[in-house]
Amino acid sequence: MTHIKTIAVVGTGTIGAGWAAYFLSRGLHVRAFDPQAESLARLPERISAAWPVLRELDGSLSETIPEIILAASMGEALDGVDFVQESGPENEDLKIRLFADMDAAAPPDAIIASSSSSLLVSRLQSACTRPERCLVGHPFNPPYLIPLVEIVAGPKTAGWAVERAETFYRAIGKQPLVLAKEISGYIANRLQNAIFKESMHLIQTGAATVEDVDNAMRYGPGLRWAFMGPFLTYALGGGTGMRRYFEIFEEEIATSWNELGQPEMTDELRETVIAQAEAFFMKRSVAEVATRRDEALVNLLKATSALDITG
Structure with a gap:
């Protein structure tokens, strides 16, 4: 495993909940935040639904699901984290604002990865103070089972951020694929x-x-x-x-x-x-x-x- 130990999951719909379950199964500390209180409240139920399937693949997993912190605010969720996995609605304007908020709240060296399925990183990172740590880490549904994660860098994304994200995803059992160039929809x-x-x-x-x-x-x-x-x-x-x-x-x-x-x-x-x-x-x-x-x-x-x- 890399030095990444604490993850913030921002957005707890189908994809975000799937990521949260998978991160917990890999022994990571997970905090979750969603501005929609109803979605955040349903997260434990969604994780519970995915857990038996995860145990089918990994017999070493306990029946007891590790604790997840349901944060009351973005600041609480991102305070001191090593990695942020954003899974909000697929809306460019919303994600640009969301990236700016996450960039302001996350520690300077934390990676911010979007689960976007088509949007350009160059747009998502456009309002960020530290765009060099922003990229796409696009999973496939359900993210707790499908191995592929497409990593897409924008023009301002630093090489170290791509390398760290690739190392992290691979270390937790994913199959990362780094795109040679930024393109909408990815591969x-x-x-x-x-x-x-x-x-x-x-x-x-x-x-x-x-x-x-x-x-x-x-x-x-x-x-x-x-x-x-x-x-x-x-x-x-x-x-x-x-x-x-x-x-x-x-x-x-x-x-x-x-x-x-x-x-x-x-x-x-x-x-x-x-x-x-x-x-x-x-x-x-x-x-x-x-x-x-x-x-x-x-x-x-x-x-x-x-x-x-x-x-």
Whole structure:
């Protein structure tokens, strides 16, 4: 573990609560603050819901959940902390103000990381006195299970801050990925957005239903993507590597790119997707589906944890 021992979680919604549970499971001292009193009050319940799943992955965890401090103010939450994980609403103006407030309250050498899923760090750090310690540490939901954390630096972010954040996330069991340049949406969400865009096109044109799209991914490429990415997938598809893949499929690739759709987000498309989705997988409550998702993720993580087919 690094010298980072005390964490402030700012924003205790779905993502913030997930981070809080995970930080506690790693033996860290955690303080939490949310200006919405109701959200902060629900935090212990959300941590309790995640704890059994965390114990499935780490048998050394006690049934007793470590104490978390529910701070009454930003100042109380950030006083003397080593690291701040912000998970407020995905609103740029709000986060700019929030970063300025956190920058003023946190110790000078504390890292301030945002869980933002798309915003530019250069904007978030724009009102900070110490922008050099500000960056994005973007998790994937649920953050107490999914290993990936995308680290994004802004133009004023110092190298030491990126290095310290990467070391910290890796030390607590995450898989940090440092982006080579600042870009909105980062890497994984841009890939997801490309797939979602084409999924919406297929539904809008009547080529597929929500169930068709989900099943195509679930029983097809999704299985491979659990342990290898698209480039390795295509390299193996070429038989002898990427060069051979391009030799065989280059013309087909260009044609298929031209055929990808440009869906228009209309009221009709939105309502069609909602109706089909609810008929397909909302036969159970959202909470029950989320629990079953977590159980499946635990089994998947156990199956792939020691699997590196290129190593």
